[in-house]
Amino acid sequence: xxxxxxxxxxxxxxxxxxxxxxxxxxxxxxxxxxxxxxxxxxxxxxxxxxxxxxxxxxxxxxxxxxxxxxxxxxxxxxxxxxxxxxxxxxxxxxxxxxxxxxxxxxxxxxxxx
Amino acid sequence: xxxxxxxxxxxxxxxxxxxxxxxxxxxxxxxxxxxxxxxxxxxxxxxxxxxxxxxxxxxxxxxxxxxxxxxxxxxxxxxxxxxxxxxxxxxxxxxxxxxxxxxxxxxxxxx
Numbered sequence: 001x002x003x004x005x006x007x008x009x010x011x012x013x014x015x016x017x018x019x020x021x022x023x024x025x026x027x028x029x030x031x032x033x034x035x036x037x038x039x040x041x042x043x044x045x046x047x048x049x050x051x052x053x054x055x056x057x058x059x060x061x062x063x064x065x066x067x068x069x070x071x072x073x074x075x076x077x078x079x080x081x082x083x084x085x086x087x088x089x090x091x092x093x094x095x096x097x098x099x100x101x102x103x104x105x106x107x108x109x110x111x112x113x
Numbered sequence: 114x115x116x117x118x119x120x121x122x123x124x125x126x127x128x129x130x131x132x133x134x135x136x137x138x139x140x141x142x143x144x145x146x147x148x149x150x151x152x153x154x155x156x157x158x159x160x161x162x163x164x165x166x167x168x169x170x171x172x173x174x175x176x177x178x179x180x181x182x183x184x185x186x187x188x189x190x191x192x193x194x195x196x197x198x199x200x201x202x203x204x205x206x207x208x209x210x211x212x213x214x215x216x217x218x219x220x221x222x223x224x
Contacts, residue, residue, distance in 0.1 A: 004155075031210070043156075043201065043214040055210040090155050098212045099144050099205035104155030 006105035018079040025093030032074040037088040117215035125221040134187045136202035150199040
């Protein structure tokens with residue numbers, strides 16, 4: 001079966017711009033989570049969606065937002081980009097909740113210049 | 114806030130050696146998972162442990178969940194270059210809709 005697909009793989013943006021990242025989970029997986037990974041902070045939880053509802057949110061500013069569609073596909077948006085937003089953004093899906101184990105996508109490498 | 118500390122942070126060993134990676138917290142977790150991540154890719158789930166004291170084996174890898182469900186260890190026997198990568202532990206705590214990831218252990222296995 002197809003894995004978790006994230007698009008695009010690489011992105012270069014300028015400070016102040018906004019960006020939208022996309023994630024298609026494994027078919028049948030209803031929980032989608034997003035993480036930010038940086039060398040200094042490791043994997044930091046952004047948010048988790050289940051059946052189009054945000055069930056949990058991490059400690060990120062309001063510039064970071066997300067949503068989930070009825071087909072479980074998810075998007076995350078970052079507005080007013082800052083240099084510090086440069087990171088690998090990972091999407092992960094699970095059948096019902098992360099406690100049962102994630103399948104991660106390959107990530108989107110965002111560089112803000 | 115739940116924190117997971119991993120040790121060591123970095124490990125460079127030769128092929129054939131044994132090693133143990135530790136994952137510790139002051140919080141209790143309902144389940145704990147181990148992942149391996151290679152450069153340019155997302156983490157890949159290796160195992161999930163849910164019962165205190167549980168031991169699981171995956172070929173040369175042995176995973177143990179502490180009796181109090183606050184810590185875990187990963188032991189690799191006769192390491193191979195293919196074991197190279199970033200090892201991450203992750204715990205599911207009070208809310209099942211979130212995993213807390215450990216600080217990571219970067220393993221390099223050389224010939």
